[in-house]
Amino acid sequence: MNEVSSSETVARAALEKPPAVPGALFARLFARVRNRPEWVCLPLTLVLVIGGWEWYVAAYKVSTLILPPPSHILSALHTGLASGVYVKALLVTLQAILLGFLLSASVAFILGTLISQVRLIEATIYPYVVALQTLPKIAIAPLILVWVGLGIESKIIIAALVSFFPMLVNTIVGLKSASADKLELMHALTASRIKTFFLVKLPEALPYIFAGLQIGIVLAVLGAIVGEFVGAKAGLGYLIIQMNYTMDVAGMFAVLVILGVMGVVLNVLIAVLRKRVIFWQRTDVSAI
Amino acid sequence: MNVVDGLAAGRQAFGTRPAGAPTIRCLGVSKVYETIEGERIHALADIDLAVHEGEFVSVVGPSGCGKSTLLRLLAGTLPKTAGEMFLRGSPITGPRRDIGIVFQTATLLPWRNVLQNTLLPVDVQGLDKTTYTARAHNLLQMVGLAGFERKYPFELSGGMQQRVSITRALVHDPAVLLMDEPFGALDALTREQMNLDLQRIWAAARKTVFLITHSISEAVFLADRVLVMSARPGRIIAELNVNFSRPRSLDVMGTPEFGRLVTQIRHDLAASGALD
Numbered sequence: 001m002n003e004v005s006s007s008e009t010v011a012r013a014a015l016e017k018p019p020a021v022p023g024a025l026f027a028r029l030f031a032r033v034r035n036r037p038e039w040v041c042l043p044l045t046l047v048l049v050i051g052g053w054e055w056y057v058a059a060y061k062v063s064t065l066i067l068p069p070p071s072h073i074l075s076a077l078h079t080g081l082a083s084g085v086y087v088k089a090l091l092v093t094l095q096a097i098l099l100g101f102l103l104s105a106s107v108a109f110i111l112g113t114l115i116s117q118v119r120l121i122e123a124t125i126y127p128y129v130v131a132l133q134t135l136p137k138i139a140i141a142p143l144i145l146v147w148v149g150l151g152i153e154s155k156i157i158i159a160a161l162v163s164f165f166p167m168l169v170n171t172i173v174g175l176k177s178a179s180a181d182k183l184e185l186m187h188a189l190t191a192s193r194i195k196t197f198f199l200v201k202l203p204e205a206l207p208y209i210f211a212g213l214q215i216g217i218v219l220a221v222l223g224a225i226v227g228e229f230v231g232a233k234a235g236l237g238y239l240i241i242q243m244n245y246t247m248d249v250a251g252m253f254a255v256l257v258i259l260g261v262m263g264v265v266l267n268v269l270i271a272v273l274r275k276r277v278i279f280w281q282r283t284d285v286s287a288i
Numbered sequence: 289m290n291v292v293d294g295l296a297a298g299r300q301a302f303g304t305r306p307a308g309a310p311t312i313r314c315l316g317v318s319k320v321y322e323t324i325e326g327e328r329i330h331a332l333a334d335i336d337l338a339v340h341e342g343e344f345v346s347v348v349g350p351s352g353c354g355k356s357t358l359l360r361l362l363a364g365t366l367p368k369t370a371g372e373m374f375l376r377g378s379p380i381t382g383p384r385r386d387i388g389i390v391f392q393t394a395t396l397l398p399w400r401n402v403l404q405n406t407l408l409p410v411d412v413q414g415l416d417k418t419t420y421t422a423r424a425h426n427l428l429q430m431v432g433l434a435g436f437e438r439k440y441p442f443e444l445s446g447g448m449q450q451r452v453s454i455t456r457a458l459v460h461d462p463a464v465l466l467m468d469e470p471f472g473a474l475d476a477l478t479r480e481q482m483n484l485d486l487q488r489i490w491a492a493a494r495k496t497v498f499l500i501t502h503s504i505s506e507a508v509f510l511a512d513r514v515l516v517m518s519a520r521p522g523r524i525i526a527e528l529n530v531n532f533s534r535p536r537s538l539d540v541m542g543t544p545e546f547g548r549l550v551t552q553i554r555h556d557l558a559a560s561g562a563l564d
């Protein structure tokens with residue numbers, strides 16, 4: 001019975017009276033699972049959805065050109081990864097995403113700082129920023145391709161454009177969020193503007209800035225993929241378009257899986273960084 | 289109530305202070321706020337007061353009478369409408385470094401630990417870190433926070449946080465300590481303990497203290513002198529000397545003299561219409 005693992009064991013341990021040494025382990029495991037049922041329910045949901053999907057496609061004989069079963073997607077994923085095609089495309093797209101995101105985050109931070117701290121800049125620039133924000137950024141993508149070409153530069157720029165505004169707005173809101181108490185304290189201590197900025201305003205803004213980064217990274221992925229749709233010579237978005245032409249639907253799903261995993265990993269990385277940097281915060285500031 | 293009488297009482301008391309330049313001096317200070325709707329709120333009217341070197345002065349008054357306003361004027365964070373204010377002989381024109389302030393809430397920076405919070409004025413004012421770190425350790429020891437230097441504010445109780453804010457107010461060795469209802473947010477037991485601690489700190493640090501409070505017994509227990517303010521526009525309507533020997537124990541609160549002072553202040557407040 002020691003060979004059997006995961007939820008099945010847990011369920012069995014629940015039914016049987018636990019035997020000697022390994023039994024004690026299961027009893028402990030069971031006690032923990034009883035407190036945190038989501039440890040079982042969360043993976044179980046995935047298993048049910050994928051199993052149901054597989055069963056549905058087989059039972060109703062759905063064309064694999066419309067909805068391939070998970071097993072086909074898995075084998076497409078396997079061959080694609082083994083041949084190195086996906087990895088090459090992933091690296092191209094990831095590079096565009098990260099460079100676009102870094103560019104966008106840096107500019108958003110610098111411009112956000114200027115807008116939030118210098119009244120004249122706020123009055124001069126911010127109205128245009130707000131007006132431009134209403135523009136659907138993706139609509140500019142073809143234009144960017146015309147200007148910059150089919151290479152990775154156009155993807156970087158589109159990823160940066162699409163992810164820019166939430167990060168800018170969050171920086172501005174965050175840098176203005178320091179409480180009146182703290183600002184009065186700094187004023188009473190005769191703090192200079194620079195000191196007040198670095199000692200109070202910036203740390204106070206960090207939760208907002210990180211919330212912006214978390215939205216921004218998702219949008220940077222979107223921007224890079226859209227850029228590759230519009231015109232490219234490599235990348236995951238380019239791969240999807242190619243597979244679309246050849247009706248390789250299982251392959252398209254495989255690329256979607258890769259995109260999904262990449263998105264989750266990027267988000268978790270930022271979340272981990274956020275937790276380390278903003279160690280004093282217990283509750284999350286909701287994203288703006 | 290008769291405003292002129294109250295004013296006269298304040299002036300007269302002011303006149304009886306001992307000679308020598310006072311540490312804090314206000315002459316005919318008043319403050320009018322302009323609200324956004326253009327309404328003019330007369331918060332303080334014609335305040336005269338003097339606080340001497342090393343003296344502990346408490347101010348009591350009804351809510352909204354302008355106590356915090358007075359403290360902000362002294363701290364230089366708020367411009368006055370009329371009158372003159374001096375700190376150690378020089379006019380108060382803005383925030384200055386020879387003042388330490390304790391607010392009603394501790395206002396600690398959550399990303400700084402206890403020692404770093406205490407050292408905030410040192411960082412802000414670019415003072416020598418080594419010298420003042422030693423001083424900060426002494427102060428933390430004095431308020432009973434030795435061993436908590438590396439703890440963060442969210443790991444402290446409300447009383448401990450307020451102790452840190454007191455060490456922060458004292459670390460740069462200011463001549464004057466201004467306190468705006470520093471213990472108002474604490475429970476009664478913690479508050480009594482903080483009163484004892486503050487007395488001890490004051491005795492050790494020999495600062496001039498200007499304490500605003502809602503609590504009449506706290507004012508009497510701690511102060512050499514209690515100033516009583518009227519309802520808005522705030523004026524000083526009475527002044528009482530408190531002559532218990534120091535250090536005072538909490539038992540002082542049970543003496544007839546203590547009761548007499550508290551009753552007297554109640555009467556003064558009631559006469560000004562504060563307790564309607």
Ligand SMILES: Nc1ncnc2c1ncn2[C@@H]1O[C@H](COP(=O)(O)OP(=O)(O)OP(=O)(O)O)[C@@H](O)[C@H]1O
Binds near residue numbers: 321350353356358
């Ligand atoms: N910025 C402001 N603008 C307009 N009116 C103000 C402003 N600040 C305070 N006031 C008014 O001035 C009066 C005095 O305020 P202040 O905060 O000094 O009172 P306080 O004596 O400290 O009251 P409390 O005991 O409740 O703290 C109040 O009536 C208040 O409404």
Ligand SMILES: [Mg+2]
Binds near residue numbers: 355356357468
């Ligand atoms: Mg007040």
